[in-house]
């Protein structure tokens with residue numbers, strides 16, 4: 001069987017699950033109520049959202065009906081736009097064209113999107129007949145690390161962002177307030193970056209400030225040994241972070257060469273070393289899962305063979321990618337939620353401790 005076909009099967013399930021999850025979140029739907037209405041267990045809906053399996057055929061139409069009804073009742077122009085862009089995103093991901101939405105209400109657009117994703121999977125399965133075997137190898141092939149609090153020493157209580165605000169003479173609360181506005185969805189991630197950029201430029205943020213902050217950040221013990229071990233085992237290493245690329249590179253120094261790619265927010269300086277622009281990453285929060293999915297697709301690996309290691313609330317969506325998740329030194333995240341975190345090392349003093357989760 002061709003890898004690409006198997007890839008599509010896994011990916012379509014995950015896209016279906018992610019879209020379902022997004023609808024439930026965007027429209028604040030209660031999945032337990034939905035479960036009651038279509039007579040399945042709430043656990044079944046959780047499994048669908050995780051992309052573990054599709055709803056069985058008997059439940060598809062009832063699910064579509066209840067989603068269409070609720071979305072049409074609750075929608076606003078803003079929510080409709082957001083939902084449509086989610087649908088387009090997943091269809092793009094599967095190389096499916098957006099369908100003709102003429103005459104469809106937003107609930108109908110959603111249902112058509114879900115049907116197309118479902119059909120994408122079924123077509124693929126039909127074309128490969130019954131020789132569908134899982135491509136998972138049982139060996140970890142890719143490891144994704146978060147940066148702040150995961151690869152760094154946790155004696156650091158403030159985030160890199162907070163440290164910059166403080167270094168520029170602002171109150172840390174100003175930084176936290178913007179974060180809260182983002183959490184409440186009052187501002188988007190790019191608006192958040194833009195507002196931060198204005199504040200930083202106003203106080204003439206220079207590269208030296210980042211150097212100083214990077215200098216004060218210590219890597220967790222065992223980082224080099226862990227990276228070396230991963231390289232020896234031919235495991236790819238990525239960093240996906242809501243921190244700042246320049247700072248990460250400064251802290252990693254020569255360990256950078258063990259890392260296949262780093263995704264984070266990027267600061268652009270002018271020739272005099274003054275901040276010119278902040279380019280926000282689209283791969284923080286929900287975006288972390290998208291980044292991992294993109295790599296899973298590119299590298300043609302099973303999500304089961306992928307491990308993400310993080311520490312905090314901005315990592316809580318990663319499980320949507322289907323990757324295994326390990327939390328170390330948890331901070332502001334609920335590690336008892338085993339859907340979000342498959343495993344946890346409460347007190348990780350040496351990064352080598354994670355090796356036993358790498359098969």
Ligand SMILES: [Mg+2]
Nearest residue numbers: 146148149312
């Ligand atoms: Mg972190």
